[in-house]
Amino acid sequence: MTSYNDNPLKDNPFIRIQKKYDQFHKKEKDIADYILKEADQMIYQSVKETALKCGVAESSIVRFCKAIGYSGYSELKTEVAKEAVSIQYQQEILKAENSDSFPEQLGQIFSSTVMLLDQARLQMDYDQIIRTADLILKSRLLLIYGNIYSGQSGFIFSERMKSINVPTFIAWDHISMKQISIMASTDCAAIFLSHSGASKDTLENASLAKSRGAAIIVLTPAPQSPLARLADILITIPSVDVSIFKDYYPVETAFSLILTAIYTAASRQRRHDNSESTEKFETEVINDAFEFPEM
Structure with a gap:
């Protein structure tokens, strides 16, 4: 059993519960106690199962969720899961x-x-991933920026996007960043991968690309950073990192996961568009083939 009572993060479900705990009636306190003490179990349970564990009706669980600012059990469970995974x-x-x-x-x-x-x-916000993929597919050119390690994730993403005929350029040092930034225009999309969201070279090139009219997509664990403020689309990734072994940063796997999701959404949309185009072409060919001149 893991206790999450001392989680220092602000405005997470555990903090919300603690702030309102003294205002709860007995049933609400029973629910609150269960979530605080058994969060690692609750995240795998249905609302019915959690209600049984707390000895209350399902409607009481839903009312409790709304009392602490969530739309329902599903949203609360998702937020609890995020915090539980982070603490683990x-x-x-x-x-x-x-x-x-x-x-x-x-x-x-x-x-x-x-x-x-x-x-x-x-x-992951799936609607946001789809919007990002749509934006990229509508762009004439995709520019990708990532320093060294994040650049490795960007390189794989670049090759995948090229495989579905998205013109792409990637930069992972200050020289190549400047070289591709001058290519930015109103019909371009630029993706920036950044740990801190505050490195000088990244900020300068993001500002340049934005000033030239490019749509700015930012992936970072720093949603309050200067880079994040330049974003047209901001995708926040998990913020915990590790440096036990030199040059190993598991947060790069989070970059890769999000980029893979964007590629998958773009690839699906591309196949759908190609299928519609092929069907339209075949229909036109058939109509032309069977169109006879009037006698």
């Missing part, structure tokens, strides 16, 4: 840092990376 991730990292065993460290690295990916999945 922090605990795994702490174990790895305090261990002298290489196999144990490696095992913790693997498990913490899986948790980070799970958090990225829970945070």
